[in-house]
Amino acid sequence: MFDFFRQHRLLLAPMAGVSDEAFRALCREQGADLAFTEMVSAKGLSYANEKTRHLLRLAPGEDQVAVQLFGHEPDTMAAQAAWIEEAMGESLAYLDINMGCPARKIVSKGDGSALMKGPELAAAIVRAVRAAVEHPVTVKFRRGWAEGDETCVDFARRMEDAGACAVAVHGRYAEQLHRGSADWGAIARVKAAVGVPVIGNGDVRTGADAVAITRRTGCDAVMIARGAEGNPWVFAQAKAALAGEPEPAPPSVEARLAMARRHARLLAEREGKNIVRMRKHAMWYMAGLPGAATARARINACVSVEDFDAVFDELLACAQAHAE
Missing domain, CATH: 1.10.1200 (Non-ribosomal Peptide Synthetase Peptidyl Carrier Protein; Chain A)
Structure with missing residues (x-):
């Protein structure tokens, strides 16, 4: 069992153009137990693209980060995961595979949440990456691809069978983008279906939300994304609330x-x-x-x-x- 999340219950999500070194440092100070780098293109790394490699740089004083790779070619994903592991050493907490990003420029290439439409390929990617690295490998995905067609439970089981050490679930469909509300029930259904740790994600904007998603889903950790934008204090609030302590007052x-x-x-x-x-x-x-x-x-x-x-x-x- 991957027990990393016993001590790392609050995670800053990987967000392109947002989870830079400065923002990660501020969120860690406020109580985030771990932060992701911005999501990284395996194809970009394969070209030795310095702009892509730049995303892996740690902030001063940052001990560890998680890295999320995106792509759809098992061999490329595996090779670049191995390169990241070698390059980062002990600074790498674990590797995550992005199967949840719904952005058009990502899914149009078959990456991100497009992989939910091809679970066989998704599983092949997980198997290839697991075989290439010693660090734990996790997978982040959504409730499903098409609105109204929930596939996350079956998808989670397939990822677990392929070797995923944990899964992160966002409670919206890919076609929803960021519209509507995240269905935490989907996260609960995944938690009940798999034996690996489950990270809950979606609509966590306050400490009370962190408590609510944990109670509603039984998730092992909480990942905060847009709720932290301009609001690194959300981690201090969530940490206090999860510990049963009064939340700090909102910032002046x-x-x-x-x-x-x-x-x-x-x-x-x-x-x-x-x-x-x-x-x-x-x-x-x-x-x-x-x-x-x-x-x-x-x-x-x-x-x-x-x-x-x-x-x-x-x-x-x-x-x-x-x-x-």
């Missing part, structure tokens, strides 16, 4: 903007002066704040730490004036 405006500034600086330390990728994070941090609607246009023109600081200064002043 000052705390939200201070975290946004720190995030920008951490990005700049690793990326250089051009931190355009901070724009989406800034939007999330300032969502709902007084003056946020007006500030969005300015955020879309920000490039440097100084650019972002100027907008955050205005937002802080607006919030203080609004409170008077």
Whole structure:
């Protein structure tokens, strides 16, 4: 039994363009037990693509990460999993295979959740990767491909039979993308059907949600994705709630903007002066704040730490004036 999740119950999900080194560091500080890198293309790694390999870089002080690979060719997936294992050594916690991403540019190539339509190929990938590495291999997938056609239970059993050490289940169908609500019942049905640990994912935005999904599904760990965007504090709230302790109060405006500034600086330390990728994070941090609607246009023109600081200064002043 893969008992890793006895000590690692709160996970930051792999999110393309989001789970960068800076964001992972902030979420770990707030209580995430483990963070994933951004999902990594096996094909990109096979071309020795430095842009792809860059995604595997750890943040200062980061001891371990999990890495999620996506692709649909068993041999390529296996070879690149072996390369990751050799390159990362003890910094690698485990490898996950992405069979849940519903993005059109991913599924159009047969990757991500498209693999749920071909469980035989999906199982072949798991077997190939398991044979190529010594680290545990897990699989992340959705409730099913087509709306109304739940296949996750059978799919989970196939992945377990192929050698998956754990499975992560998102309670939406691939065709739903992010619409509607995640059905935690699907996660519970998978948990009842397999013997490996099950990670619950979907619509966890508060500490109370982390408790609720755990009780509803019996899942061994909770994976938080969009609920952490602009809100690394969700991990502190979830950790307290799962321990039966009062949740920390939501962050103040000052705390939200201070975290946004720190995030920008951490990005700049690793990326250089051009931190355009901070724009989406800034939007999330300032969502709902007084003056946020007006500030969005300015955020879309920000490039440097100084650019972002100027907008955050205005937002802080607006919030203080609004409170008077």
